[in-house]
Amino acid sequence: MNILVVNAGSSSIKYQLIDMSTEKVLSSGLVERIGLEEGSITHKTFCKDEEKKTKEVFAIPDHTVGLKRVAELLVDKEVGVISDPSEIKAVGHRLVHGGEAFTKTVVITDEVKAKVKELFPLAPLHNPANLIGVEVAEKVFPNATQIGVFDTAFHQTMPEVAFRYAIPNEMYTALGIRKYGFHGTSHKYVSEKAAGYLGNKNAKIVSIHLGNGASMAAVEGGVCKDTSMGIGPLNGLIMGTRSGDIDPSVIFYLVEQNGYSVNEVSKILNKESGMQGLTGDTDMRDIETRYLKGDKVAILAYEMYAYRIQQYIGKYAAALNGLDAIVFTAGIGENDTIVRSLVCKNMEYFGIVVDEAKNSVRSKEIREINENNAKTKILVIPTNEELEIARQSFELVK
């Protein structure tokens, strides 16, 4: 049975077609620059371990045109992998914000779509684009069941003591202002892998997702107890372009004393801060090159980035009253040995001691990089959000 995983953004659609009998990716691709003068589709197929890649450049006025072309490519004689779109049993959609309404993966109905729409104010950049993805997929793949997998769902188990902000109660009850958290699909996937690796389903795990966006989650017995992002994705760790935690007074200081508009402050904190603000570079590989050359700006940024993560490990060790493992995942977590090394430095109190020889090994496999006798395991686990979405979708249609 084949499941198509779709992640629709405002001007892009990422997709993967997965054969659930083997969990092998048959095809993956990216539709980009939708609505601009010149769009493109990069389409890859993986058959018998042979990879084929094609790129088409043409004007893609809307998501429907983009996804229709993807459907054609999937059945194409040359670059296709199936003979008919009806071979796709379900389309699993990544949906960013499920608010308090969605605690698990659901079959998408008109009622679900109406609820996702109601949640637009909580995720004004993501939910509208995600919903367009759903509506287009319903047209292009009418025989497939549409499934919604929410980024926030895994975090819905957080206790109230963790998810409430200390602001007037009615802000929560009337406006839904609380911590929701994101990257739930990734935190769920890697924390389950970690528990399996440890052979302990009750394990106390701190999951550290370090991609361009970054967040952490405290997980015990497969249940999320706390997470670092909040009502939106700005809170917590230092990210590629987001500040993470700051004193909210900074916003008032900029607006009231320095004449910035709220829109400008939002742009600064979301797009011009984090590693971009500190170093002028966003991509960690570029900052790493500077770090290795002894660039003081890059060194300070790396140290700040790691220090924030260390602080959250401390918070979550307290939240869990213990720690069996910390897990590094996503682009930076899986690949950046310097970040892992700095995060694990001076953390003996938490039982965290890194083995630098193991830390420097590059691999796509799950691996342990702690010293043999260390109390807390340090794991590197490649995340796979698409596979997790496909698995959860499969559960509802098999």
Ligand code: AMP
């Ligand atoms: P993601 O959002 O998970 O795709 O992660 C994107 C981030 O991972 C970018 O900041 C990349 O610079 C970073 N990244 C990818 N590969 C490496 C690498 N080999 N070393 C350091 N950072 C990396």
